[in-house]
Ligand code: ADP
């Protein structure tokens with residue numbers, strides 16, 4: 001609490017407060033003389049006009065000489081220790097400027113909703129604690145007069161902890177007996193906070209550290225050395241899938257925790273990586289409460305409890321997806337960003353920050369070490385290694401001594417279009433699956449994206465049935481027998497004939513997981529097959545249960561979308577098939593090749609983790625694409641070199657920063673006109689070296705009932721783009737039916 005005030009100053013200084021929920025409205029308030037501990041980052045309650053609201057103290061300031069004495073006083077200091085540490089306050093301010101968003105939006109990420117609303121005050125329960133155990137004589141007397149009191153005493157005495165929840169002693173019925181015992185000094189009744197643990201009903205058996213191989217030991221040694229020196233030069237741990245990165249994380253975390261500091265572990269969306277969470281819970285099972293999980297699917301109460309457990313320093317290790325980057329870990333010593341290349345680290349709505357990039361910044365601000373881990377690092381991080389900004393740690397061997405799987409690329413153009421498999425399954429892949437079924441080995445089949453191209457297309461006029469609101473092709477879902485828009489959720493019945501030319505031939509084009517499932521069931525009627533996609537996993541814990549079944553070999557073939565490519569480890573899998581590798585290569589996105597390479601390499605890493613070598617079969621219509629060929633050879637360095645060359649040539653990231661400026665409105669002309677105006681003004685003030693594309697309809701030209709127009713900015717400095725564009729946006733007087741967004745370091749160009 002370096003900013004805590006001296007008693008004397010408190011009367012003089014005012015608190016500058018950022019109001020909740022009012023885009024960066026800032027007001028000064030007097031600090032009442034009897035209110036101690038108000039500091040930067042404190043949460044406070046303040047009067048605003050005739051009502052009361054909450055906010056965050058962003059600074060302590062000299063009050064204005066003339067007006068200072070008229071300031072209204074703060075009503076209440078919400079927490080003893082500031083909710084937002086000075087470093088996180090700095091991070092919020094830095095990020096707000098970099099991503100051109102109000103500071104309030106960043107504070108909202110740091111102090112999550114349930115904590116802001118204070119709604120979910122910790123629940124408490126009554127517990128009885130045994131203070132004194134009577135001698136036999138006394139106990140007999142008690143038993144004779146008040147058998148219930150004797151029973152309570154015995155129950156407490158027999159328990160190991162000598163304290164039991166009142167509910168277990170008979171609830172309110174036992175209260176009079178307990179009160180009587182309390183007045184005689186035998187027991188004490190206490191209020192105890194009940195911590196809502198999101199993993200509460202799961203048991204984690206403690207796990208011992210593994211003996212590291214040479215590569216792991218070297219990586220761990222470098223990480224520990226950096227942690228001990230509080231060195232903040234980021235480290236990139238590039239380790240092939242199965243090289244045992246998680247074990248290195250675990251031992252590094254244990255070291256940092258032992259030295260009394262905290263650890264933050266970021267993972268891609270956590271429901272897809274339950275194994276990582278379980279491995280941390282297990283390793284630290286001996287220290288109950290040491291590991292806190294932050295999770296988007298958690299209830300408000302759970303989030304409230306976990307946040308406070310971390311804030312108080314009770315939980316020393318916090319694990320979570322992107323947003324956990326703001327977790328109030330005390331005395332932060334180490335940040336790990338697992339699968340650092342994963343695009344889920346970029347937030348796709350405001351504030352559009354990048355979790356990995358802010359993690360690097362936070363580490364620097366807090367003097368913590370940061371480790372970015374991946375088998376297929378992002379080109380941004382590899383570029384930073386090339387520039388000497390990051391240190392590279394490499395692990396090239398699989399921890400279990402396995403060889404990387406043999407990968408074949410199959411040209412689907414030369415496959416006969418067989419009626420039975422509808423061009424979904426090549427003969428080669430079919431035979432390979434058959435072979436695994438024979439031997440009792442397991443197969444993973446990957447299909448890119450849910451509901452891909454199960455569009456309804458008329459073979460006569462070519463008309464594609466599209467969403468009324470988004471103009472995008474609707475996707476057919478067999479379970480509901482409905483057409484669904486994946487952007488806005490619009491649902492429509494399936495037309496009997498073409499809405500354009502009224503021919504009756506209209507049919508399903510392309511395929512999704514459900515169609516592949518049907519083909520597979522026809523080919524392998526006896527196989528135990530499980531489909532995994534967003535439809536199936538909508539039910540809570542469905543994914544976890546399916547993965548447990550697969551691990552226990554109650555499933556032969558797992559068919560799924562991207563979500564099965566992440567961080568999974570199944571020794572029984574010897575075959576991985578990629579059904580449609582090219583999908584994702586033909587979208588307007590500078591990272592399309594990188595993503596495809598990463599996906600193929602990651603999924604290939606799932607094959608052959610047991611004693612048997614793995615095989616990977618990639619089906620594609622573009623077999624010579626660089627992303628596919630380098631992935632076939634597991635050549636991450638080769639791909640990176642080749643792709644970085646192209647990126648430099650086209651002025652793409654990581655050499656330049658790209659930002660997407662989007663204007664949306666329900667009125668098409670209005671959106672178009674506003675962007676044109678903004679574009680014209682930007683052209684007039686554009687500094688040399690900054691480029692802007694001409695305004696155009698976005699690839700997704702209409703979504704959620706709004707027309708979308710966009711242009712892309714390209715510059716060496718992202719900050720320059722943010723400053724200039726946000727200044728021009730604020731000068732533009734637009735009405736309520738126009739939304740303008742600026743996505744700095746954009747990852748989506750649709
Ligand atoms: P990565 O995260 O790099 O893909 P994992 O950490 O999942 O790799 O490790 C792959 C497998 O190797 C796991 O089953 C893990 O338990 C095992 N493993 C890791 N390190 C060792 C080691 N030093 N000795 C034996 N097995 C190990």
Ligand code: ZN
Nearest residue numbers: 467470485488
């Ligand atoms: Zn739609």
